[in-house]
Amino acid sequence: MNLERYPYLSSRDYLDYEFYSEGSKGKIKKLVVYEKINDEPLVYNLAFGDEDPENGILLDNVKSSNDDRDTILATVAYTIGDFSDHYGRPMIHIVGSTIVRTRLYQMSISKIYDEICAVYTVQGYRDGAWEFFQKNANYEAFVVQKN
Amino acid sequence: MKREAEIKPASSGGGVVSNTVKSHAGDPVVIKKAEEAKAFFKKAGFPKGKLSTFNHDTRG
Numbered sequence: 194m195n196l197e198r199y200p201y202l203s204s205r206d207y208l209d210y211e212f213y214s215e216g217s218k219g220k221i222k223k224l225v226v227y228e229k230i231n232d233e234p235l236v237y238n239l240a241f242g243d244e245d246p247e248n249g250i251l252l253d254n255v256k257s258s259n260d261d262r263d264t265i266l267a268t269v270a271y272t273i274g275d276f277s278d279h280y281g282r283p284m285i286h287i288v289g290s291t292i293v294r295t296r297l298y299q300m301s302i303s304k305i306y307d308e309i310c311a312v313y314t315v316q317g318y319r320d321g322a323w324e325f326f327q328k329n330a331n332y333e334a335f336v337v338q339k340n
Numbered sequence: 341m342k343r344e345a346e347i348k349p350a351s352s353g354g355g356v357v358s359n360t361v362k363s364h365a366g367d368p369v370v371i372k373k374a375e376e377a378k379a380f381f382k383k384a385g386f387p388k389g390k391l392s393t394f395n396h397d398t399r400g
Contacts, residue, residue, distance in 0.1 A: 238377040
């Protein structure tokens with residue numbers, strides 16, 4: 194996988210990551226957090242968003258519009274690799290905070306799918322069933338797993 | 341839910357480990373998203389897993 198990405202930092206337990214988006218609106222601190230939600234099968238939820246500059250907590254409803262969505266998503270994809278290598282390559286659940294945001298994730302995944310499919314298996318949920326990711330389908334949620 | 345305690349050794353990675361990165365496990369958004377995800381999987385079920393382990397041959 195060779196995608197343009199931001200440099201990022203990881204916590205010592207590889208569950209929390211941070212990096213800076215840089216664009217027309219300046220530098221915006223982004224957070225990626227993995228939280229276990231099921232043991233068998235092993236599934237983690239990925240929470241992603243901006244850091245609240247007031248109190249440092251994660252916000253998932255901020256539209257930063259820094260014109261770098263693909264670079265941000267690629268950076269998140271790299272954190273999935275780091276995380277997966279340390280936690281047994283579990284399934285990782287990804288969904289946007291809104292339907293629109295989930296759609297934007299899907300568009301970004303489609304753009305880089307040819308790069309990421311060599312490293313990750315991506316499945317999407319639609320019409321009541323899971324299926325392997327297709328570029329032109331609309332999904333409610335995604336599960337990514339490192340191969 | 342309790343966070344994973346057992347950490348496997350690194351085999352690859354692009355991130356730099358830093359003591360400055362704090363845990364966000366207790367952030368309201370992280371908790372809310374985890375609860376929503378659990379509810380979602382109760383409804384949707386879990387996918388079958390990786391392509392490499394998925395049996396596409398349905399002919400029996």
